[in-house]
Amino acid sequence: MTELRTLKVALLGCGNVGAQVARILIEDADTLAARAGAKLQLSGIAVRDVHAKRDVDLPQDLFTTDADTLVKDADLVIELMGGIEPARTLILSALRNGACVVTGNKALVAQDGPTLHEEADKAGVQLSYEAAVAGAIPILRPIRDSLAGDRITRVLGIVNGTTNFILDQMDTTGAQFADALAEAQRLGYAEADPTADVEGHDAAAKAAILASLSFHTRFALENVHCEGITSVTAADIAAAKDAGFVIKLLAIAEKLPAAGTDADGGEGVSVRVHPTLLPREHPLAAVHGAFNAVFIEAENAGELMFYGQGAGGTPTASAVLGDLVSAARSLVLGGPGRTETTTGQVSALPIDAAVTSYYIGLDVADQPGVLARIAQLFAEHGVSIEIMRQTIHRDAESNVESAELRIVTHRASEAALAATVEAVKGLDVINSVTSVLRVEGV
Amino acid sequence: MTELRTLKVALLGCGNVGAQVARILIEDADTLAARAGAKLQLSGIAVRDVHAKRDVDLPQDLFTTDADTLVKDADLVIELMGGIEPARTLILSALRNGACVVTGNKALVAQDGPTLHEEADKAGVQLSYEAAVAGAIPILRPIRDSLAGDRITRVLGIVNGTTNFILDQMDTTGAQFADALAEAQRLGYAEADPTADVEGHDAAAKAAILASLSFHTRFALENVHCEGITSVTAADIAAAKDAGFVIKLLAIAEKLPAAGTDADGGEGVSVRVHPTLLPREHPLAAVHGAFNAVFIEAENAGELMFYGQGAGGTPTASAVLGDLVSAARSLVLGGPGRTETTTGQVSALPIDAAVTSYYIGLDVADQPGVLARIAQLFAEHGVSIEIMRQTIHRDAESNVESAELRIVTHRASEAALAATVEAVKGLDVINSVTSVLRVEGV
Numbered sequence: 001m002t003e004l005r006t007l008k009v010a011l012l013g014c015g016n017v018g019a020q021v022a023r024i025l026i027e028d029a030d031t032l033a034a035r036a037g038a039k040l041q042l043s044g045i046a047v048r049d050v051h052a053k054r055d056v057d058l059p060q061d062l063f064t065t066d067a068d069t070l071v072k073d074a075d076l077v078i079e080l081m082g083g084i085e086p087a088r089t090l091i092l093s094a095l096r097n098g099a100c101v102v103t104g105n106k107a108l109v110a111q112d113g114p115t116l117h118e119e120a121d122k123a124g125v126q127l128s129y130e131a132a133v134a135g136a137i138p139i140l141r142p143i144r145d146s147l148a149g150d151r152i153t154r155v156l157g158i159v160n161g162t163t164n165f166i167l168d169q170m171d172t173t174g175a176q177f178a179d180a181l182a183e184a185q186r187l188g189y190a191e192a193d194p195t196a197d198v199e200g201h202d203a204a205a206k207a208a209i210l211a212s213l214s215f216h217t218r219f220a221l222e223n224v225h226c227e228g229i230t231s232v233t234a235a236d237i238a239a240a241k242d243a244g245f246v247i248k249l250l251a252i253a254e255k256l257p258a259a260g261t262d263a264d265g266g267e268g269v270s271v272r273v274h275p276t277l278l279p280r281e282h283p284l285a286a287v288h289g290a291f292n293a294v295f296i297e298a299e300n301a302g303e304l305m306f307y308g309q310g311a312g313g314t315p316t317a318s319a320v321l322g323d324l325v326s327a328a329r330s331l332v333l334g335g336p337g338r339t340e341t342t343t344g345q346v347s348a349l350p351i352d353a354a355v356t357s358y359y360i361g362l363d364v365a366d367q368p369g370v371l372a373r374i375a376q377l378f379a380e381h382g383v384s385i386e387i388m389r390q391t392i393h394r395d396a397e398s399n400v401e402s403a404e405l406r407i408v409t410h411r412a413s414e415a416a417l418a419a420t421v422e423a424v425k426g427l428d429v430i431n432s433v434t435s436v437l438r439v440e441g442v
Numbered sequence: 443m444t445e446l447r448t449l450k451v452a453l454l455g456c457g458n459v460g461a462q463v464a465r466i467l468i469e470d471a472d473t474l475a476a477r478a479g480a481k482l483q484l485s486g487i488a489v490r491d492v493h494a495k496r497d498v499d500l501p502q503d504l505f506t507t508d509a510d511t512l513v514k515d516a517d518l519v520i521e522l523m524g525g526i527e528p529a530r531t532l533i534l535s536a537l538r539n540g541a542c543v544v545t546g547n548k549a550l551v552a553q554d555g556p557t558l559h560e561e562a563d564k565a566g567v568q569l570s571y572e573a574a575v576a577g578a579i580p581i582l583r584p585i586r587d588s589l590a591g592d593r594i595t596r597v598l599g600i601v602n603g604t605t606n607f608i609l610d611q612m613d614t615t616g617a618q619f620a621d622a623l624a625e626a627q628r629l630g631y632a633e634a635d636p637t638a639d640v641e642g643h644d645a646a647a648k649a650a651i652l653a654s655l656s657f658h659t660r661f662a663l664e665n666v667h668c669e670g671i672t673s674v675t676a677a678d679i680a681a682a683k684d685a686g687f688v689i690k691l692l693a694i695a696e697k698l699p700a701a702g703t704d705a706d707g708g709e710g711v712s713v714r715v716h717p718t719l720l721p722r723e724h725p726l727a728a729v730h731g732a733f734n735a736v737f738i739e740a741e742n743a744g745e746l747m748f749y750g751q752g753a754g755g756t757p758t759a760s761a762v763l764g765d766l767v768s769a770a771r772s773l774v775l776g777g778p779g780r781t782e783t784t785t786g787q788v789s790a791l792p793i794d795a796a797v798t799s800y801y802i803g804l805d806v807a808d809q810p811g812v813l814a815r816i817a818q819l820f821a822e823h824g825v826s827i828e829i830m831r832q833t834i835h836r837d838a839e840s841n842v843e844s845a846e847l848r849i850v851t852h853r854a855s856e857a858a859l860a861a862t863v864e865a866v867k868g869l870d871v872i873n874s875v876t877s878v879l880r881v882e883g884v
Contacts, residue, residue: 024591024742034658035590130588136743138580138588145587146572146580148477148771149466149763216476283749286728300466300760301578301750307725308746318742321591329590334776 004033007328008043010074010099012067012090013081017104017131018045019056020317021078026058032321036328044070046081055313072097076327078320079103088112095119095127100327102320104131110205110221113212126330128323133206134159134292136315137308138322143213147298152214154254154297156276156440159206161290161310162197163229163249165189167237167275168288171246176234189290199228200273203251210294211253211271215346219253219271223348227274236275236435239361243389243406245277246285250440252276255346256355268349274438277359282441352415357386357439362405362424363431366392370429374405377427381420384410386442402431408439446475449770450485452516452541454509454532455523459546459573460487461498462759463520468500474763478770486512488523497755514539518769520762521545530554537561537569542769544762546573552647552663555654568772570765575648576601576734578757579750580764585655589740594656596696596739598718598882601648603732603752604639605671605691607631609679609717610730613688618676631732641670642715645693652736653695653713657788661695661713665790669716678717678877681803685831685848687719688727692882694718697788698797710791716880719801724883794857799828799881804847804866805873808834812871816847819869823862826852828884844873850881 011022025032025042033039045058046067064070067090071077077094079101081087087108094101096119103109109116109129120127130140134157143152158164162184169180181198184190196202204226211219229249240247253271278285283305287293292310297303309315364370371390378385387408394401409417421436453464467474467484475481487500488509506512509532513519519536521543523529529547536543538561545551551558551571562569572582576599585594600606604626611622623640626632638644646668653661671691682689695713720727725747729735734752739745751757806812813832820827829850836843851859863878 020742028593031593032591136740137746138584141588142580142584145768146583146764147760148767149474149765150760151470151473283728286725298578298760300462300756300763302754302757304579304748304750306746306748309744312744314742315744318589318592318740321742322588323591325590326587 004037004039005332006039006041007036007075007331008073009040009076009078009324010043010070011045012071012077012079012087014045014047014054014058014063015080016055016313017316017320018080019054019058020313021080021320022058022062023056024317024321032325036325037332038328040076040324040328043074046070068093071099074099075331076324077101078324079105080320081105082107084108084111091116092119095123095125098123098125100126100331102323102327103129104316104320105129106132106202106205106209110208113209114218126327128327129209130323131316131319133209134294134306135308135310135312136318137292137294137306137310138319139294139306140209140213142306143210143296147296147301150301151299152296153299155210155214155252155294156284157206157210157251157294158248158284158287158292159210159251159294159310160197160203160249161292162190162194163200163203164287164292165290166198167229167232167247167249170232170234170237171241174234174238177230177232198230200226200249203249203273207251207253207271207273210251211269214253214296215255215269217269217346219269219348223271225272225274225351225354229275232275236437239406239435240277240359240437243359243387243408244280245359245439246280247275247437248278248284248287249273250276250284252440256349256353268347268353270349270351270354272351272354277437277439278441284441352413354414355411357411357442358409358417359435359437359439360407360409360421361434362407363434364403364405365429365431366401366403367429370403371405373427373429374424377423378407378409378420381416381423383412383416383420386410404434408442446479446481447774448481448483449478449517449773450515451482451518451520451766452485452512453487454513454519454521454529456487456489456496456500456505457522458497458755459758459762460522461496461500462755463522463762464500464504465498466759466763474767478767479774480770482518482766482770485516488512510535513541516541517773518766519543520766521547522762523547524549526550526553533558534561537565537567540565540567542568542773544765544769545571546758546762547571548574548644548647548651552650555651556660568769570769571651572765573758573761575651576736576748577750577752577754578760579734579736579748579752580761581736581748582651582655584748585652585738589738589743592740592742594738594740597652597656597694597736598726599648599652599693599736600690600726600729600734601652601693601736601752602639602645602691603734604632604636605642605645606729606734607732608640609671609674609689609691612674612676612679613683616676616680619672619674640672642668642691645691645715649693649695649713649715652693653711656695656738657697657711659711659788661711661790665713667714667716667793667796671717674717678879681848681877682719682801682879685801685829685850686722687801687881688722689717689879690720690726690729691715692718692726694882698791698795710789710795712791712793712796714793714796719879719881720883726883794855794860796856797853799853799884800851800859801877801879801881802849802851802863803876804849805876806845806847807871807873808843808845809871812845813847815869815871816866819865820849820851820862823858823865825854825858825862828852850884
């Protein structure tokens with residue numbers, strides 16, 4: 001066997017994922033060399049504190065605080081520091097030096113993807129970030145390569161394990177949001193400050209990346225409409241369950257006729273993150289606990305789903321190393337660096353233009369004619385009702401009757417729905433609008 | 443924008459999938475050109491009869507019976523003729539001419555994969571066959587690239603839509619095999635001669651391809667133990683259902699300690715196709731109708747599942763065109779042709795060495811001490827029982843009681859299980875062994 005060349009690998013960051021990447025690079029060196037066609041030599045690990053306690057026992061002499069020097073000397077750079085700076089500057093410097101870069105930094109890719117890709121293309125090297133979306137699940141490469149000859153029409157993703165765990169707990173045990181969050185924190189599925197997860201910011205960055213690759217168009221974070229799960233109540237979950245639905249936080253990117261399509265006939269893409277009702281028989285409804293899954297609809301392929309672990313040091317390290325081996329192969333065999341095709345044909349639509357079904361819960365007066373008045377109001381606003389269901393409650397003490405009305409609409413625009421809900425609120429027979437939730441997969 | 447170069451695409455075969463590939467190449471020419479970085483010009487379609495009736499209306503002047511000439515002049519060759527010859531000779535000729543080849547020919551790849559890969563590597567061109575396994579589902583590329591830095595330990599695949607449809611029908615309606623097969627034929631899910639599907643031969647070719655890519659070792663069709671679904675009865679399905687299982691025809695490839703591991707410590711891979719019991723909560727159990735799915739376990743990534751349409755002209759065309767665009771990019775950008783890493787470390791194990799759980803149904807005499815005698819026999823053969831359940835039936839007329847015994851074992855070798863079943867048959871209290879089925883996912 002001929003002697004393999006050696007490629008120097010610089011690792012930036014040694015947290016949960018980084019420590020596992022370093023461990024595997026050392027422990028599985030022979031296997032990785034066989035796969036890559038080159039020895040992958042971990043040349044150093046840049047960290048803030050070289051004496052910090054790590055999850056994994058690693059040779060002390062690998063650690064350095066001098067990321068700049070480490071990057072200058074590397075053939076392959078793995079960036080797992082997170083955050084925008086200094087990650088951004090180090091990645092750009094690596095690409096300019098002709099190194100391939102693998103990163104798991106969703107915030108940076110969502111914010112600065114085009115700049116990074118431009119630099120990678122200029123240098124003719126690979127830039128890849130499979131670990132940035134849905135952890136261990138191979139999803140970005142299948143979208144980019146396997147579906148390169150198809151047209152994706154819709155992406156629905158459970159891409160945040162923390163919120164899926166919380167919603168799954170609420171669905172299974174009937175717990176309120178706060179209690180389910182506390183349980184998630186106790187088990188290590190949620191951080192002490194859970195804001196980025198429960199407010200949907202983490203999912204929004206992933207939605208921007210998924211949408212950009214799926215629709216060959218650049219979507220920035222500000223194009224993503226984002227609603228978290230903090231206002232989802234146990235009553236919402238129970239009502240959804242009762243109607244045959246489960247509530248999931250979905251990252252959604254879908255092609256729609258653009259607003260004002262009559263005038264210009266153009267298409268647009270709606271990119272959004274929000275709690276969503278899904279029929280219990282939908283493949284995504286069976287994704288439990290902290291698992292992730294991405295459901296894709298394409299013109300020719302039809303429905304596809306990709307399922308697996310969305311977080312965790314070792315699973316995410318698998319995605320990082322897959323990218324690393326592919327990048328190393330490209331260096332060994334002299335392959336192309338171009339990783340993304342952007343044609344920029346479609347525009348990002350505002351949330352008002354999103355078209356979906358809705359679930360609306362209303363607390364109404366128990367009087368004759370109420371259903372008819374509400375149905376009439378929906379019709380006037382062009383929102384078609386699919387299911388309408390009334391439940392009468394009698395208060396045992398006061399003997400006063402009240403009625404709960406649950407409505408599932410056909411697909412309608414956000415704008416039409418919002419106007420309908422406003423008008424419904426103005427009716428004297430309405431006590432309150434108890435919930436308005438979007439529905440997919442029907 | 444600079445003028446794109448034109449790549450000539452030769453299509454061999456114009457059946458169900460080929461006709462859709464031709465249609466999309468013509469209709470979506472602009473999109474495909476943007477994705478590939480080159481115009482993909484369909485230069486001709488080689489068929490046996492240029493005047494045959496096609497599913498799709500295509501320009502008559504594209505058709506030719508002269509495949510040799512068509513291939514000689516092509517940059518990219520798509521082979522969708524099926525069968526070994528002339529497909530094999532044409533593919534080898536294309537590769538020698540420096541053309542990239544995309545094929546959906548599972549029988550040929552399972553039989554002659556190494557020869558084809560060797561020729562592709564020599565010419566430095568891409569050979570790809572995503573469409574050969576699980577239709578539209580991106581599975582081979584994720585295994586080859588995304589999991590390149592991981593070690594796959596097990597693959598469980600529902601890779602034949604016909605048998606999944608039949609078993610799903612039997613499970614849902616209680617139908618016998620023959621009736622479910624007739625229904626599948628009526629709906630176009632099964633062919634007039636269903637042998638290749640129901641005997642497991644189609645799944646076996648796919649198992650050989652999945653195993654070869656997953657374990658970086660060459661597995662031939664003769665390494666695959668193959669059992670079809672023709673002997674699965676409605677009673678088997680009902681008993682499985684009763685015990686919380688569903689029966690699926692699985693293509694399985696898993697790493698096991700080799701037989702006689704005490705002596706040499708080596709590992710081996712068991713590659714097999716057979717009807718398998720799966721717990722109803724397993725992700726594969728929810729794969730209904732003619733859908734396909736591949737479940738992968740990897741050391742670092744953990745559990746992954748890929749789900750979608752496993753057959754059909756348009757879905758399979760999506761996989762063909764994904765390969766085609768990737769191959770075209772490699773020609774435009776001067777990328778590597780190497781598509782497979784084979785290190786050949788592990789050996790294919792005979793079916794006797796396979797280790798799995800078993801479900802055994804026994805019709806036994808209703809006498810005291812029967813359970814104890816059977817349990818003792820299992821223990822003597824080193825097969826550990828996980829669940830043992832007895833149901834007593836009384837014949838209303840004769841008033842004779844009989845007992846049905848259902849056993850689920852812990853993981854045991856095929857050899858140990860076979861010896862146990864032989865011994866059980868010899869007991870005087872056994873009326874018959876009603877079923878012996880393997881169990882996965884417990």
